[in-house]
Amino acid sequence: MxxxxxxxxxxxxxxxxxxxxxxxxxxxxxxxxxxxxxxxxxxxxxxxxxxxxxxxxxxxxxxxxxxxxxxxxxxxxxxxxxxxxxxxxxxxxxxxxxxxxxxxxxxxxxxxxxxxxxxxAGLLESTRGRLEFPPYTFDLERRQVRVADVAVPLTHREYELALFLFRRAGALVSRRHVLEEIWGLDQSKVYTRTVDTHVSRIRKKLKIHRRTGWTLTSVYQHGYRLEAVEERDPDPVQDG
Amino acid sequence: MNIESGGFDIMVDDDATERLLRKYLTNRRSQSGELKRALSAGDFEFIKDLGHRLVGSGGAYGMPRLTEIGARLEEYASLRSATDLSAPLREYDAYVHNVRIVRRR
Incomplete structure (x- = not known):
């Protein structure tokens, strides 16, 4: 932590x-x-x-x-x-x-x-069991994310980033925090643009938007906030 | 990383802890003279502050004796009792100059 x-x-x-x-x-x-x-x-x-x-x-x-x-x-x-x-x-x-x-x-x-x-707080790494953030399910043993029971292929880094953000749902997390946790402490060769690209990818792959009940927003000069919203589509996987 | 204290020997088993303990002890030894000067000058605030810090740090550094002495320094300095302060000051001086950091082999 x-x-x-x-x-x-x-x-x-x-x-x-x-x-x-x-x-x-x-x-x-x-x-x-x-x-x-x-x-x-x-x-x-x-x-x-x-x-x-x-x-x-x-x-x-x-x-x-x-x-x-x-x-x-x-x-x-x-x-x-x-x-x-x-x-x-x-x-x-x-x-x-x-x-x-x-x-x-x-x-x-x-x-x-x-x-x-x-x-x-659900922040410490566990390699067993499942974490539920409906409609998302993280299978920690298989390192797999399912959206409404449909598996979504993610790279190792994307999976780690998605898990990191969902575990801190609701909180504003800084880019430096993301870099340290996902790319390791030696972050000198990683650009913040890399983080933005990965965030953009998982937003797209996991269909994170209001219709799935979540938003993942970039906060200017700070970082990101993933949070649950009230409205949700009843069948988010079928939707665009 | 363990610190084990017995009497005047503090046993440590890793480089990082040993380095920190030696630095801590060096600082405490140099503060011995400062405490005496503060008592002579009637600077009870300095003694009270240092006593308070010892309460917090002594035990963490494997020196619970410093936590005990620090509590008495803080208490007597709050009361501005120069007479009562002389005993814990002597004990502080004796302790920090006799305690040893010993690397476990």
């Missing part, structure tokens, strides 16, 4: 980054709330880890409220803090945190909680 970490203590951010990267996640560290606000405005993340007390004019709690109330951003959030009293935990959870960990952090616990949230 792509994780943002808001932590003003460099010692802590370094060890947490090492733990999470060793566990297979990509971490972007923000030391100041201003940088976090700017970074999360232009980039997408699968999970935020927020420290409460930052020794700055605004706190991790302020950032959580900004995400939930102002931006209506439902990205999972783990709150980390030395505050262990019940009323602090309740305050953070009531403000929209999905989990709360008291410092000092422990590697196994942090990684387990991150992975648990990832599983709950």
């Amino acid at each position: 792509r994780i943002s970490l808001l932590e003003d203590d460099l010692d802590q951010s370094e060890i947490v980054t090492l733990w999470l990267e060793t566990a297979g996640h990509a971490v972007t560290h923000f030391g100041r709330t201003e940088d976090f606000l700017h970074g999360t405005m232009w980039e997408s993340f699968d999970l935020h880890i927020l420290d409460w007390m930052l020794g700055q004019s605004s706190s991790g709690l302020d950032m959580l409220k900004e995400l939930r109330r102002q931006r209506e951003d439902n990205t999972p959030v783990i709150f980390v803090t030395v505050k262990s009293q019940e009323h602090f935990i309740v305050t953070a959870l009531d403000a929209g945190a999905d989990d709360y960990i008291v410092k000092p952090l422990r590697r196994s616990e942090l990684v387990a909680r991150v992975n648990a949230l990832g599983r709950r």
Whole structure:
């Protein structure tokens, strides 16, 4: 998963980054709330880890409220803090945190909680079973997509991209996020135009449009948003 | 990647963790003098802030003793109690200068 970490203590951010990267996640560290606000405005993340007390004019709690109330951003959030009293935990959870960990952090616990949230959000890779996004069905073992029970041939990259977008349905995902996840971390030789081309292909091959109940839109200077819409054609495969 | 602490020996078994722990310990040793100077100058805010950071980071770096000492530094600095601060400052100094990072073979 792509994780943002808001932590003003460099010692802590370094060890947490090492733990999470060793566990297979990509971490972007923000030391100041201003940088976090700017970074999360232009980039997408699968999970935020927020420290409460930052020794700055605004706190991790302020950032959580900004995400939930102002931006209506439902990205999972783990709150980390030395505050262990019940009323602090309740305050953070009531403000929209999905989990709360008291410092000092422990590697196994942090990684387990991150992975648990990832599983709950349907973001962690699974190679078994099926994922249903009617009329689309992802057969994870056969790496196949079916539209209303008709298999659609996709290349490896197209399949990965389609799965990535459907798992993040409703969220605005940045091109950089797509590049990192689908083309790997070394993206220097991949152009954003390549991503646009692949998105265009899967839109066409999977017939993603209002009539199938989904839209896949390109957001200027940011990325893409796949989302479900209310209207849907009763027989989408037969339609153009 | 594991950190195992026993007394003054912190056992690590990979390069990246060892590098981070050594850097962390070097920084803590250099802060020992800063803490003493802050106490002499009556800069309780500095001690409180550093204590707070130790609470968060000590255990994560396999040094739970620093988390305990940090909690006392933060508490006594909040109370502006120079007398009470001298004991945890001595313990901090002794700990950071005696603890060793040991690579597991």
